[in-house]
Amino acid sequence: MRLMPWLHCLRGVVGRELLRFLHQRSRFLAALVRPLVWLFVFAAGFRMALGVAMTEPYQTYILYEVYIVPGLVGMIQLFNGMQSSLSMVYDREMGSMRVLLVSPFPRWYLLVCKLLASTLVSAVQVYVFLAIAWWYGIQAPPMGYLWVLPALLVTGFMVGALGLLLSTFVRQLENFAGVMNFVIFPMFFLSSALYPLWRLREGSHLVYQIAAFNPFTHAVEMIRFALYERVNPEAILISVAVTLVLLALAILGYNPSRGLMARKGGGD
Amino acid sequence: MSLLTPRGWFSASRHGLLGLTLGGLLALPLAAQAERIFVSNEKDNTISVIDGESLEVVETIPVGRRPRSMAFSSDGSELFVAVGDDESIDMIDLESLRVVRSQASGDDPEVIRVDPNRPYIYVSNEDDNIVSVLDYESRTLVTEIPVGVEPEGLGISPDGRWLVSTTETSNMAHIIDAERMEAVHHRLVGARPRHVEFTHDGREAWVSAEIAGTVSILDMQETFDVKHTIRFDVPGVPRETVQAVGVALTSDGRYAFVALGPSNRVAVVDQQTYEVLDTILVGQRVWHLALNGDESRLYTTNGVSGDVTVIEVDGLRATRSIPVGRFPWGVIVEP
Numbered sequence: 001m002r003l004m005p006w007l008h009c010l011r012g013v014v015g016r017e018l019l020r021f022l023h024q025r026s027r028f029l030a031a032l033v034r035p036l037v038w039l040f041v042f043a044a045g046f047r048m049a050l051g052v053a054m055t056e057p058y059q060t061y062i063l064y065e066v067y068i069v070p071g072l073v074g075m076i077q078l079f080n081g082m083q084s085s086l087s088m089v090y091d092r093e094m095g096s097m098r099v100l101l102v103s104p105f106p107r108w109y110l111l112v113c114k115l116l117a118s119t120l121v122s123a124v125q126v127y128v129f130l131a132i133a134w135w136y137g138i139q140a141p142p143m144g145y146l147w148v149l150p151a152l153l154v155t156g157f158m159v160g161a162l163g164l165l166l167s168t169f170v171r172q173l174e175n176f177a178g179v180m181n182f183v184i185f186p187m188f189f190l191s192s193a194l195y196p197l198w199r200l201r202e203g204s205h206l207v208y209q210i211a212a213f214n215p216f217t218h219a220v221e222m223i224r225f226a227l228y229e230r231v232n233p234e235a236i237l238i239s240v241a242v243t244l245v246l247l248a249l250a251i252l253g254y255n256p257s258r259g260l261m262a263r264k265g266g267g268d
Numbered sequence: 269m270s271l272l273t274p275r276g277w278f279s280a281s282r283h284g285l286l287g288l289t290l291g292g293l294l295a296l297p298l299a300a301q302a303e304r305i306f307v308s309n310e311k312d313n314t315i316s317v318i319d320g321e322s323l324e325v326v327e328t329i330p331v332g333r334r335p336r337s338m339a340f341s342s343d344g345s346e347l348f349v350a351v352g353d354d355e356s357i358d359m360i361d362l363e364s365l366r367v368v369r370s371q372a373s374g375d376d377p378e379v380i381r382v383d384p385n386r387p388y389i390y391v392s393n394e395d396d397n398i399v400s401v402l403d404y405e406s407r408t409l410v411t412e413i414p415v416g417v418e419p420e421g422l423g424i425s426p427d428g429r430w431l432v433s434t435t436e437t438s439n440m441a442h443i444i445d446a447e448r449m450e451a452v453h454h455r456l457v458g459a460r461p462r463h464v465e466f467t468h469d470g471r472e473a474w475v476s477a478e479i480a481g482t483v484s485i486l487d488m489q490e491t492f493d494v495k496h497t498i499r500f501d502v503p504g505v506p507r508e509t510v511q512a513v514g515v516a517l518t519s520d521g522r523y524a525f526v527a528l529g530p531s532n533r534v535a536v537v538d539q540q541t542y543e544v545l546d547t548i549l550v551g552q553r554v555w556h557l558a559l560n561g562d563e564s565r566l567y568t569t570n571g572v573s574g575d576v577t578v579i580e581v582d583g584l585r586a587t588r589s590i591p592v593g594r595f596p597w598g599v600i601v602e603p
Contacts, residue, residue: 051532051549051550051551054551054573059588060578060586060588061550061551061577
């Protein structure tokens with residue numbers, strides 16, 4: 001099997017996604033403004049001026065705005081992953097997905113290329129956000145910005161695969177917005193993105209248990225530890241395992257003969 | 269066997285341990301760099317010893333009841349600890365890290381300072397309104413110097429000429445002539461003055477005031493008057509929690525660090541312009557401060573959170589907080 005055609009396919013899918021991202025300036029701005037509003041407005045209001053108690057991986061006391069940054073990185077990836085999958089529904093409706101699916105490559109490979117493309121786009125957004133946060137005074141150790149890249153890839157694949165899986169359930173663009181609301185917000189708010197788990201436990205044991213079970217919590221913790229040059233094996237294992245399961249289900253869902261698409265009548 | 273002695277060197281070589289010896293010699297500079305940080309835990313009746321390299325507690329020394337202020341003997345062989353509820357000064361041998369003797373100090377000793385020229389310990393006796401002068405070699409009481417009501421902070425000039433005592437009810441700084449052993453000037457400062465620190469050139473004494481949340485700068489050259497008052501403010505933090513306590517001054521005249529109590533901040537002040545440059549978040553109720561030998565690090569005791577925060581002086585960043593005992597009060601770095 002020759003490698004070049006596969007790479008050519010990968011370049012085509014990734015290039016298309018990056019081009020689309022670059023041409024849609026409003027999307028880029030929206031992706032950036034959303035976490036920045038959280039950082040500058042929400043975190044400022046909840047500043048906890050007396051500091052957030054020491055919690056791993058931080059080695060001393062921090063302000064709330066420092067705590068919230070990894071969660072906002074996860075938020076960028078969550079929104080981007082969902083938006084990318086939303087574009088699959090759009091592509092299906094507009095018929096442009098046919099162009100992709102008539103390629104001779106297996107469908108799993110096309111989906112993985114699509115996920116990689118969306119993950120790279122989200123990584124660009126994340127690094128721009130982290131650069132602004134650095135300028136604002138929220139500075140992780142320099143090597144942490146390199147350490148965080150693998151964590152971003154895993155999280156990007158995880159939320160992207162979840163989006164793909166959801167997109168197999170949705171036939172029309174209008175329905176997808178509802179799914180986003182029912183998925184993004186619970187995933188984000190019921191996680192350690194905004195508050196440490198010990199803080200959630202103080203408020204409600206049920207909320208704490210849901211948050212501890214939420215895979216997004218583990219993705220955020222994986223990002224948080226990596227950003228501070230630390231490894232959280234539990235978070236990595238859970239995130240990778242969930243990513244593989246979601247990816248397998250998404251590939252199954254897009255399988256023309258056995259998947260959910262087939263049951264729905266093919267979609268495209 | 270010491271590798272520093274000719275006998276030790278010869279013996280090591282003779283036994284074919286040249287490699288080991290060289291390794292030991294190479295390691296010597298590193299060992300010399302390792303500093304020890306001593307922290308008095310007011311509620312645990314212990315002193316925590318932190319290793320300056322690993323930044324971990326390596327030893328906990330039991331002492332008398334309610335240990336607070338600490339000072340090294342002039343020859344650096346002993347650490348003196350004021351143990352308030354035992355009304356004495358415990359003396360810790362710095363090799364064995366054990367209390368080897370104790371000396372009566374008078375009522376409720378809180379802050380102690382050591383004279384750079386004579387074997388004297390100055391003790392503020394809060395309940396007696398005096399500063400006691402103890403001779404730690406002859407183990408006698410030299411004299412008692414009357415000051416205002418509830419003496420607390422003590423500072424001694426680098427040349428040992430002047431002593432400044434603060435009294436927290438009188439709200440005054442009493443300038444004591446260390447030769448005559450009497451207070452010769454009295455100056456009003458902010459409410460509840462807590463701590464005194466001389467600049468390294470001895471020209472100024474910085475006096476913190478807890479309730480006022482200020483630091484008064486005393487001119488120690490001519491007038492002995494307050495020449496400037498620094499006020500502190502931490503955005504988003506209630507004014508009453510901004511309380512000035514411990515002060516540490518770099519020897520190059522660049523920075524002054526001021527512990528701001530329950531606001532959980534250490535203020536960074538320009539020593540020349542008195543401008544507050546920054547505030548750094550540390551643990552809860554930061555109380556006293558100490559710079560290390562090369563002044564690259566500042567250590568803070570955080571009473572309520574029970575830890576010590578390490579601040580990198582160059583970057584003005586808190587990098588680590590180390591759990592110690594309950595209610596850490598004072599901190600001192602081995603010279």
